Amino acid sequence: MRNGIKREDIELLAPAGNWECLKAAVANGANAVFFGVEKFNARARAENFQMAELPEIMAFLHMYGVKGFLTFNILVFEDEMNEARKLVEACIDAGVDALIVQDLGLVKLIREISPDFPIHGSTQMTITSPEAVEFTKPFSIERVVLGRENSLKEIKVIGEKAKLPMEVFVHGALCVSYSGQCLTSEMWGGRSANRGECAQACRLPYDLIVDGVQKEMGNIAYLLSPKDLAAIELVPELIEAGVTSFKIEGRLKSPEYVANVVSKYRAAIDRYFAGQDASVSEQDIRELQQSFSRGFTHGFLEGTNNKTLLDGSFPKSRGVFLGTVKKVLKNAVLVELSSPLKRGDGIVFDAGDPTQKEEGGRVYDLLQRGKKVEGEVNSGLYEIVMGRNDVKLQRIHVGDRVWKTSDPELDKRLRKTFETEKPYRTFPLSVHVSGKLGEKLSVTWVDKMANNAVTSQSEIPLEAAVKRPLTAELLLDQLGRLGGTIYRLEAADLTVALDGEVIVPVSELNRMRREAVEQLLFLRTKPPVYQKRTVDAYADVKERGQVEKPKLTALCRSLEQVEAAAQTDVDFLYADFEFVKQYPDAVKLAHRYGKKIAIATMRIHMPDENGVLALIARSQPDAILVRNTGALHYYMARRHELGIPLIGDFSLNIANHKAVELFLDCGLEMVTPSYDLNIQQMVDLLENADASKMEVVIHQHLPMFHTEHCVYCTFLSPGTDHTNCGTPCETSRVSLRDRVGFSHPVRVDTGCRNTVYNAIDQSGAEYLSEFTKLGVGSYRIEFLEEEPERVQEVIRLYRQALRGEVSGSHVWRSLKATNQLGVTRGQLIK
Structure with missing residues (x-):
């Protein structure tokens, strides 16, 4: 202890x-x-x-x-x-x-x-x-x-x-993104990280675009890896x-x-x-x-330090850094080694561009001043000779970094630990032997670690010993023959209480030992017993509430957007701002136009962030859009004093009717399904849950990565975290340009966390009629960087679609025609 x-x-x-x-x-x-x-x-x-x-x-x-x-x-x-x-x-x-x-x-x-x-x-x-x-x-x-x-x-x-x-x-x-909050694979490849199919988009190269201009980054391309x-x-x-x-x-x-x-x-x-x-x-x-x-x-264990989280020059395993190339010779490469190397090890020469084929292979020989060196070398200047067909020396340059990618000797040593016929572990037994002349020998075996005990008896009674009576030494020798089993018996763990000099055949001791081991193994491996009931997974499906007229809501990310949306016939507003100090103004602005408004919590809740939740409540919104279970617990513990309705957002990862019921039972008045659902999965959910209490996000820029790693601090500041970064996020706008050429905006929240949004806004408008038949209670439009005129245009089109004046297809086609980035139907593709 x-x-x-x-x-x-x-x-x-x-x-x-x-x-x-x-x-x-x-x-x-x-x-x-x-x-x-x-x-x-x-x-x-x-x-x-x-x-x-x-x-x-x-x-x-x-x-x-x-x-x-x-x-x-x-x-x-x-x-x-x-x-x-x-x-x-x-x-x-x-x-x-x-x-x-x-x-x-x-x-x-x-x-x-x-x-x-x-x-x-x-x-x-x-x-x-x-x-x-x-x-x-x-x-x-x-x-x-x-x-x-x-x-x-x-x-x-x-x-x-x-x-x-x-x-x-x-x-x-x-993961660069908070676990459970990464939607990149779903958006770009139809492979959901929340379904175990992560496509590792964080390991891809990106260009850093600052205020519309590409920033020169040298060999730093893996900005999220x-x-x-x-x-x-x-x-x-x-x-x-x-x-x-x-x-x-x-x-x-x-x-x-x-x-x-x-x-x-x-x-x-x-x-x-x-x-x-x-x-x-x-x-x-x-x-x-x-x-x-x-x-x-050390990740974030010692606190946030954006300068140590990533290297940026490569996205995959490199192994051990060996040193740098000093000279390329006719048949070898001269390297200044700083770590051990030996013949047979695998190495790779890093020229600073891992997207290209890299030279590497097995070390054939090590030379020092032209003389072969046997065994392992630790540091110094050595000529590395590779197999003739392994590398093209003309593609290796002075200054290239060298990495040891494999060590066959280490792998062999590690495999020996589990490629063995012997038990991986052994456990001590406590054995007590008792008996007297004319009665059966009794042996109690205790598996001390598992707290199991069995007792075995001889099939024949003990007889008087003519010679070689049972002694502690003889019993230890026979009962302790446990090789090949997971048990061991030490002399100190054997107690003997025999009355007189008695004997039993050795074969009987062996039988008793084997049976005891079998019984103890059975007890060790016997599964624990849990309560189990037979249930119908759909027995709790409830009737849907009736919706006479579904709501149309708009989530805004600036005061300008709030004002523009408030002047439309939208039914409800949300404010999701980078700076919480603007929330009271958003509430006042919405109320000035006679609109109700909810404020969104941050997607993540840390131990020292209850003050932000309190500030949201003090802003006196008409509802709170809850994005994490920590915030939900905080508000539910104060629901009587606050009296503010709570709405659950997509980040609660609601994907089935049981999750809907659980969160509604926890006090939410409405919930938003997870973005991981495609159209069929969404329909299945709406058919089995109370769709009247669900809000479907029908238009948005999908929030792909949500990360503690701050791109602004890492690449636009000499600082390490929010305390010394100089807040470049307040003066610049950053986006990440992918290999296809799309620039994905990076926005910061109050907790200095970054969200990388998809460059292309997506629409599920063509499914509005299907959702309406299923009784969906509310549809949400989310804005990111749209100008006020665009905000009003998008709201107008969706309102027309809800009234049946235009088709859903007309909505997204119209938006595609007016948006230079275009619109995809996004995660609601069949």
């Missing part, structure tokens, strides 16, 4: 995309493993397991005392609810230790099936504040996975206030901040990666509890980099 924290309180949680990774995790010290099955998990590209394998997986893990968590961390669409129910039931039957869940509708379904089956709130829930944790408690969510953007200070605050076990990512790839998280040096601080589960990312990674990272973090955690030096060796860091690294960062 250290500082009141026990070693067994800390869980090391490893990823497993297949059986080899699962074994690598167990063999190298993981306390728990998270994995997915063929559907319903956020790594659709991983090999994954089959649902039928669940009993085998859980028996294997439980045999070694390791927990198994199944990732169910995606949105569940309406037509999938029964299939989701079957997977939940299979997990309960197999004894899965918890489901990691994103979709709150799925949480509702799980609780209908089982009141006690463990649920962990996924990082996809975007839980970043004590209030967001409190929101989960009525659903008996026993653990939350915090957002990667939380700092150590914030983690400590959340733990102290919310008092729920916290799981935190400590190693692996970083973060380095990889490596918090191994912060293990003591994480433990003392209250983190109970250390989570390693990587279900798409190799078993060698799993073995490497798990073993390193296992050692770091053990050093802390042993009171040893917590520092990490350079060799350990290099080996971690070797398995996978885009460069390492």
